[in-house]
Amino acid sequence: MAPITDTVAVAPPANRTGAHPAWVGLRRLLAHPAGLVAFIVVLGLVACALFAPWIAPYDPVKIAPRIRFQGPSWEHWLGTDQLGRDVLSRVIYGTGVALKVALSGTLAALLIGATLGIVGGLSRGSVDGALLLLCDAMRSLPLILFALAIVAIYGPSLATLIAIIAFSMAPGYFRVVRNQVLVLRSMDFVAASQSMGASLPRIALTHLVPNLLGPIIVLIAMDIPAVIGIESGLSFLGQGIQPPDPSWGSMLSDGYSFIRQAPHLAIAAGLPVIVSTVAFTFLGEALRDVLDPKSSRGRG
Amino acid sequence: MTALLEVNDLVVRYPTGSLFGRLRGEVREVTVLDGVSLTLDQGETLGLVGESGSGKTTLGRAIGGMTPMAAGSITLAGISATGRQDVFWREMRRQVGFMFQDPMAALDPRMRLAASITEPLAVNGIGRTERRRRAGDLLAEVGLSPDFAERFPHQISGGQARRVTVARALSLRPRLVIADEPTAGLDLSVQGELLNLLNAIQAASSVSFLFITHNLAVARHVTDRVAVMYLGRIVESARTADIFARPGHPYTRALLSAHGAPGATPRLTGEIPSLKRRPQGCEFHTRCPLATDRCRSEPPAEHLIGPQHQVRCHFPLAPAGKASPQVPPAHPEPARSQP
CATH class of the missing domain: 3.40.50.300 (P-loop containing nucleotide triphosphate hydrolases)
Incomplete structure (x- = not known):
């Protein structure tokens, strides 16, 4: 063992000292090429969703029978649909619907899944076993059949859609959070906390939740495309967002019906689905790289 | 106290x-x-x-x-x-x-x-x-x-x-x-x-x-004092100076010799036995250079071989009269960094 005498003397670079990990993470995300592009696209989508009434050139539900099936022009950049509605405006308003469903559905799923995951991981034993069984039972249901059954019972609406998404995504969050809790509770800092006499809720709030945030953020970003897919799929089947509200899925369905007369309809509705899915997936992968503790170890 | x-x-x-x-x-x-x-x-x-x-x-x-x-x-x-x-x-x-x-x-x-x-x-x-x-x-x-x-x-x-x-x-x-x-x-x-x-x-x-x-x-x-553990038991405990000067248990002696102390006795060979299959009798007999039939059958009791010096062995080595090696500096004298 060669003595290394400078261990105490060497301090981390001063400018990094005390920087909150979230800021460090954001800085590194913007330095990540795919992460930067994905982040900008996602910001753009969010802007479209928030400022749709100011961005969209026309009213998305205003019918104009005289200008049906028009191709792209200077007046209507993406043309008009079978009822003469402006496609660009409908795509922009559809962004809001898609993101609203995706975010609220994912957050509801996260809330349910993470809470049960922490409970299961901390309690182990029979409670954990019952939750696991429930989770596996949920996952064994074919998603579309489950969704169609729920819609058949409660009728198609935004709330039904969000509930379906929450219940179908929650088992995934449960699994990830529970396994992460099992890993964390075997760590010495949790044992240290227990040796101080900390209660389980206290350990969950001070040690588990902060350490779970990284993997959860990645999981959310990765799941949003799937949720957008579910919303589009159900709307395509006519069981999601109901007309005349604009939704990418129902627009895609209309475009599909008129694909010979007006192919621009299907393309205009399909592109945002593809772009948002790819952007969120890349964002998730970039976040995974950036938040990986191994990559943060060296650079702090 | x-x-x-x-x-x-x-x-x-x-x-x-x-x-x-x-x-x-x-x-x-x-x-x-x-x-x-x-x-x-x-x-x-x-x-x-x-x-x-x-x-x-x-x-x-x-x-x-x-x-x-x-x-x-x-x-x-x-x-x-x-x-x-x-x-x-x-x-x-x-x-x-x-x-x-x-x-x-x-x-x-x-x-x-x-x-x-x-x-x-x-x-x-x-x-x-x-x-x-x-x-x-x-x-x-x-x-x-x-x-x-x-x-x-x-x-x-x-x-x-x-x-x-x-x-x-x-x-x-x-x-x-x-x-x-x-x-x-x-x-x-x-x-x-x-x-x-x-x-x-x-x-x-x-x-x-x-x-x-x-x-x-x-x-x-x-x-100030040291307790030596082997297979989930304390086999010897004594004041630090005593244990380094007059180790009573063959295991302690083996540990000290493994560490390079003078007067080396045979070094430890073999591995710690599995906890699932504890040896009969004295648990150290599988590795002990002094093991006899008695060690293989009868668990040893604790013997007092000096003030505050306890050994769990049938044949505690207590060379009381033997000139002990130089007594190490004891606590609370501040420790110097190791050479």
């Missing part, structure tokens, strides 16, 4: 084996600690030494209530673990500070050091401003500058993390600190600094240390 900590016949068992193994009626649990007794006075440092797997860490964890005990009792400052359990553990957690083997793993990577250090205070309901003030004091006490308070664990070195865990262990002003391998993974100069720090803290506050280590040089430097 009355005993601060008293452990009597402590037994710890871990469940083991697969479901199928259990169905076939195989061993269901292993006995990790088999009737361990020890006492520790206020202001005293007791070293626990032994090979890996001898149960040192488990003993420390059991005393801290992190591992359930199967039998036996623990008494701390007159309160016993067999009495009112919850009262005992509340008192225990306030009176005992812990230093874990791996200081980095013992610090939450997402928590600032100030929050980690004062976590025991937070658990005991002490307010934020008071905690902030105490964090600065504790950092100063372990020789770290105040700007460490806002750092995260990955921004400090292993030696600094060790100091942080010392600060956390001291935050409630405990009467006992259980230090599990506190010098592991530190280079020699940092080891020396840390041992000096612990000595200084003890001199200032008369805190007791239960010092778990396999490093005999460290044990010799900082402990």
Whole structure:
């Protein structure tokens, strides 16, 4: 063992000292090429969703029978649909619907899944076993059949859609959070906390939740495309967002019906689905790289 | 001096084996600690030494209530673990500070050091401003500058993390600190600094240390008494000077010779037997150079071969008249860094 005498003397670079990990993470995300592009696209989508009434050139539900099936022009950049509605405006308003469903559905799923995951991981034993069984039972249901059954019972609406998404995504969050809790509770800092006499809720709030945030953020970003897919799929089947509200899925369905007369309809509705899915997936992968503790170890 | 900590016949068992193994009626649990007794006075440092797997860490964890005990009792400052359990553990957690083997793993990577250090205070309901003030004091006490308070664990070195865990262990002003391998993974100069720090803290506050280590040089430097563990039992305990000068148990002699002490006896060969299949009779007979038929059949009792010097062996070596090697510097003389 060669003595290394400078261990105490060497301090981390001063400018990094005390920087909150979230800021460090954001800085590194913007330095990540795919992460930067994905982040900008996602910001753009969010802007479209928030400022749709100011961005969209026309009213998305205003019918104009005289200008049906028009191709792209200077007046209507993406043309008009079978009822003469402006496609660009409908795509922009559809962004809001898609993101609203995706975010609220994912957050509801996260809330349910993470809470049960922490409970299961901390309690182990029979409670954990019952939750696991429930989770596996949920996952064994074919998603579309489950969704169609729920819609058949409660009728198609935004709330039904969000509930379906929450219940179908929650088992995934449960699994990830529970396994992460099992890993964390075997760590010495949790044992240290227990040796101080900390209660389980206290350990969950001070040690588990902060350490779970990284993997959860990645999981959310990765799941949003799937949720957008579910919303589009159900709307395509006519069981999601109901007309005349604009939704990418129902627009895609209309475009599909008129694909010979007006192919621009299907393309205009399909592109945002593809772009948002790819952007969120890349964002998730970039976040995974950036938040990986191994990559943060060296650079702090 | 009355005993601060008293452990009597402590037994710890871990469940083991697969479901199928259990169905076939195989061993269901292993006995990790088999009737361990020890006492520790206020202001005293007791070293626990032994090979890996001898149960040192488990003993420390059991005393801290992190591992359930199967039998036996623990008494701390007159309160016993067999009495009112919850009262005992509340008192225990306030009176005992812990230093874990791996200081980095013992610090939450997402928590600032100030929050980690004062976590025991937070658990005991002490307010934020008071905690902030105490964090600065504790950092100063372990020789770290105040700007460490806002750092995260990955921004400090292993030696600094060790100091942080010392600060956390001291935050409630405990009467006992259980230090599990506190010098592991530190280079020699940092080891020396840390041992000096612990000595200084003890001199200032008369805190007791239960010092778990396999490093005999460290044990010799900082402990007042040493207990040698083998396969979940204490096979020999004595004052530090006595154990290094006149080791009574063949295992202790083998450990000392493995460490390069003069007058080497045969070195240890073979491995620690599996806890699942404890040897009959004396548990050390499979590796003991002096083993006889009696050792293979009859478990040895504890013999007193000197003042405070107990040995669990049929044939304790007590060369009382023999000129002992030079007596090592005993605590509380400050430890120098190792050569």
